Amino acid sequence: MYMSATSQHASMAVTFRADGAYPPFMYTGSPAMAHAVGNFDGATVRLEVSPDGAHWSPIDEATYTENGATPMFMPATTMRWVCYGAGPGTLVNAVVY
Numbered sequence: 091m092y093m094s095a096t097s098q099h100a101s102m103a104v105t106f107r108a109d110g111a112y113p114p115f116m117y118t119g120s121p122a123m124a125h126a127v128g129n130f131d132g133a134t135v136r137l138e139v140s141p142d143g144a145h146w147s148p149i150d151e152a153t154y155t156e157n158g159a160t161p162m163f164m165p166a167t168t169m170r171w172v173c174y175g176a177g178p179g180t181l182v183n184a185v186v187y
Contacts (some may be wrong), residue, residue: 103185106135106173114143117186119166124152125159126184128157131177135184140168162186 102115126135136153151183152160171184182184 102171103168103183103187104171106133106171106182106184107177107180109174109176111172112170114140114168114170117164117167117169119164122162122164122186123159124149124162124184124186126154126182127157128182129179130155130182131179133173133180133182134135135171135173135182137184137186138170138172139164140170143168145174146170150161154182 102112104112124137134153134155137149139149140146149160149162152162169186173180173182
């Protein structure tokens with residue numbers, strides 16, 4: 091599985107080429123944007139939240155099977171990006187900023 095990540099301030103940018111989940115990051119709260127773009131090739135990329143870092147719930151509005159963006163207004167919480175159903179041509183960049 092190939093994944094890469096960059097984190098700075100309240101943002102988290104990731105690249106998916108296969109199924110997997112990135113390590114959790116702390117979302118500091120306030121208005122933000124979730125954005126996913128690329129070649130999905132059957133993949134679903136979604137943002138998940140957790141109150142404890144162990145139990146995860148999807149953010150339905152930030153679940154993508156094609157290019158998209160979602161404004162978010164949430165309190166501080168733990169988040170992670172996940173990908174499933176990736177095909178051989180999957181190359182998706184996702185970011186929260």
